[in-house]
Amino acid sequence: MLNKVAFVIIGLLMTQLDSCEKVDIVIKEDLAGEWVLKNVFLSDAMDSPCGWEVEKHEPLTLKVAKDGDNYSISGKSAINSYFGSLEVISFDEKSRTGKIQTSPIGSTKMAGPENLMNCETRFLSQLDTATDFAFDDNGELRIGNFRDENSHPRDGGYYLIFEKK
Template sequence: MKRVFILIGIVLMFIVNCFVLSAAKTVNLNGTSWELSEIKQNGLNLQIPSNTKITVSFSGNKINGFSGINKFNGTYRIRDFVLSTTLNTTLMGGSEELMNFEMTFLDILQSSPRISYNANTLTLKNRNGNTLTFRKDSNNNQSDSNSLSNLTKELSGTKWELVKIDRKEMKDIFSPNDDGITISFSGNRISGNSGVNNYFCDYIVTAGNITVGTIGSTKIAGPDNLMKLERQYLEILQNAKKISLTNNKTTLIFTTDSGKTLIFEKI
């Protein structure tokens, strides 16, 4: 009888140990959001493009985020501290530098990296030593309205048409039936049509100063004069430093440090 109890005790201890080990290998990222703070490839730290917020969020078995130009989403699974993902992305284009960075980020994210994390830091490291390091997204628990400036709130949900680019009148280029160049605002996101292609980016406004994130766009060709105008428009928008509303908030002006301007009227 004594031997039976000893055997039962051994079995129970084995079961408890298995349970403890299994629990120790469980990583729960559900309900968390993270912002990329460092990326390392082939032993070298890569520079994260300025004004670009790379993010990843976990909810249930779903994963989503922003990889620099495109949004991604899909499913994920964690087993023995290894992250497995199946991702889909939008198919927008951007600068070669940002496209290459985005590809590197997504490659590491999808390479079954090993997870290590604490309350404020998440690290994903694959077998080649390539690493993504994230910090807790500080805006995750804030409402959009609380994290946006007053001007950003005013602009959110509005659409504007370009009427003048660096003293050049758009009415001399586009006919009244043409759509022209437009810009729309949604939260801290900008989108619109730049004459031929659709474009998009993030932006931040602080006390009349604007920082425009890296602009991405579709890659459609058009007439030479419109392509030239599009390049000029996107260059000024990318380098804009000041933003203001005038004429009873019906005119919107972007200004660069060199004094080049984009003037819009509300649609």
């Protein structure tokens, strides 16, 4: 009897380990890589990466690399380069949506025109406070704070929309 119980427990543990590894592989393949910010969703409207203030700017980028159990992130914002880490807390393979936590994001400290500095501040702040991520049907990556059941009816959330390079 004891052997049967032990066999069932070991079988369940092996199933759990196998399913965790599969999800990690799916996330790693989809999340890792170089991304370019295409749009920003602000509650109920789509905005350009730097908003109405800036017509021309260098692409805002996000590079995600697997780093042990977490991911390192880096890239170029409107003026400076930035770096940090990202931890995937959960991921639902069916909805392709998950929860994340970013480390405080560091950056170089070059100054630039006020409108580009405002763009950079918005971008890094949204990345730094993001709690959600998802992949849409087109393979775009969305990182930010999504609307949920506790959100105000007028709050559609906000998120950064990246396209893979």
